[in-house]
Amino acid sequence: MPSPRRLIAGNWKMNGLRSDATTRAAALRDKAGAARMALPDIVLCPPFTLLTTVAQTIGSTLALGAQDCHAADKGAHTGDIAAPMLAEIGCRYVIVGHSERRAAHGENDPQVRAKAEAAHRAGLVAIICVGESANERKAGRHLTVVAGQLDGSLPAGVNAANTVIAYEPVWAIGTGQTPMPSDIAEMHAYVRKRLSDALPKDDEGERIRLLYGGSANSGNAPELVATPGVDGLLVGGASLDAEAFWKMVLAAV
């Protein structure tokens, strides 16, 4: 089975105003445009307010993603954003089930699944985040926890074209700590096996891309992308620095 095309996604979280977002997006667009090699898929996920600005800046060289969507296609949901709205303004991806949303907004697996299904209805690729807490890892429950998240949040109709899984240990996000490569490899192999068992038809489960996320930076990116089973990175803090993010893209070439 050939390795899936790698993917490097930048999750800008709640950072950026129009001027710095435009500068960063334009720098990445120019670097991608000038690159003389085949690049991995590159996805920028700015906050909602900057999606249109970034869409206009990057054109078609890079892909646009959002950080969340509602499970419904429209309706009385004050402050929420529906997946068709994201698709209309040029998004191709949307992150769902990020641990910050699970923690701060109480999102659970059935809600994450419903959001991923909404993303699919709108033609978006869902980047579904899973990952254990520090206590869960200490207790040796990391595999069980992630298995439960996968079972609970994988949408009906999931396939390699419409879904990406990001393994993001909660304790590694924004902390500067990363798991040992052997721990990442163990988790990715475990997730891969579950996906392959669940989706044997046309080898869909073999081809779904599995990203690692959590304190990935330009220094550790080469080792992270070389870790067995890692098809790319979901990058938070380091994606706010165009130079650092670009180095991570190059590490995945």
Ligand code: PGA
């Ligand atoms: P971090 O965040 O790279 O800042 O640790 C990753 C994420 O939350 O996706």
